[in-house]
Amino acid sequence: EVHLVDSGGGLVQPGGSLRLSCAASGFTLSNYNMNWVRQAPGKGLEWVSYISESGNTMYYADSVKGRFTISRDNAENSLYLQMNSLRAEDTAVYYCARGAWAFGDVWGQGTTVTVSS
Amino acid sequence: DVVMTQSPLSLPVTLGQPASISCRSSQGLVHSDGKTYLNWFQQRPGQSPRRLLYRVSNRDSGVPDRFSGSGSGTDFTLEISRVEAEDVGVYYCMQATHWPRTFGQGTKVEIK
Numbered sequence: 001e002v003h004l005v006d007s008g009g010g011l012v013q014p015g016g017s018l019r020l021s022c023a024a025s026g027f028t029l030s031n032y033n034m035n036w037v038r039q040a041p042g043k044g045l046e047w048v049s050y051i052s053e054s055g056n057t058m059y060y061a062d063s064v065k066g067r068f069t070i071s072r073d074n075a076e077n078s079l080y081l082q083m084n085s086l087r088a089e090d091t092a093v094y095y096c097a098r099g100a101w102a103f104g105d106v107w108g109q110g111t112t113v114t115v116s117s
Numbered sequence: 118d119v120v121m122t123q124s125p126l127s128l129p130v131t132l133g134q135p136a137s138i139s140c141r142s143s144q145g146l147v148h149s150d151g152k153t154y155l156n157w158f159q160q161r162p163g164q165s166p167r168r169l170l171y172r173v174s175n176r177d178s179g180v181p182d183r184f185s186g187s188g189s190g191t192d193f194t195l196e197i198s199r200v201e202a203e204d205v206g207v208y209y210c211m212q213a214t215h216w217p218r219t220f221g222q223g224t225k226v227e228i229k
C-alpha cells in the first residue's frame with residue numbers, strides 16, 4: 001500500500017530551525033515530483049514548496065522563500081524540508097503530498113510545527 | 118498568483134439532498150499541454166486532505182460516484198448528488214496549472 005509518513009515537527013523558538021522528513025513506502029519516490037503543504041490552526045491549505053523527481057527543480061511560496069529548503073534522497077525514499085529563521089506565522093501542520101500537475105493523490109498524515117517562545 | 122475563490126464558504130445540507138460548491142480562478146487554468154489542472158480535495162475533521170477529483174472531472178479511485186466535477190476556463194463546480202453523513206468536512210479546489218499552486222479558501226459542509 002502507498003504511504004507517506006511525515007515527521008520532525010515540534011516546538012521551536014522564533015528564529016530557530018527545524019527539519020521535517022517525509023518517508024515514502026509502497027512506491028518509488030524517485031518516480032514522483034513532491035510537495036510540502038501546510039495548514040495553520042483553523043485555516044485553509046497553503047502550498048509551500050515543490051521539488052522535481054530528480055531534485056533539479058524547486059519552487060517556493062513567497063512566504064518561505066529564502067528561509068526554507070526542500071530536498072530529497074531518492075536512495076532513502078525520503079523528502080525533507082529544512083526550515084530556518086522560523087516565525088510565529090509558520091506555526092502549522094505540515095503535509096507532504098505527491099505529484100506536480102497530478103497534484104495530491106497521496107498525502108502524509110502531517111506533522112505539527114509550533115513556533116513560540 | 119492565481120486566486121481561487123470558492124462559494125459558499127459554509128454549506129448546511131440535509132441528508133440525501135444535493136450540494137454544489139463553486140470555484141472561480143482569477144486566470145484561466147488551461148495548461149500549455151491543453152489540459153486543465155483543477156483538483157478538488159475533501160478534508161474530514163482531524164484528517165489529512167484527500168483528493169476527490171483531478172483535472173476537473175476525473176474521480177479518484179474509491180471516490181463514490183455521487184461526487185462529480187464540471188467546468189472550464191475559470192469557473193468550476195463540485196456537486197454531491199445526495200449528501201451522506203460521511204461527507205461532512207471542508208472541501209477545497211486547487212489549481213495545479215500555474216506556479217505557485219493555490220487553493221481556494223475552503224467550503225465547510227455540515228448536516229442541517
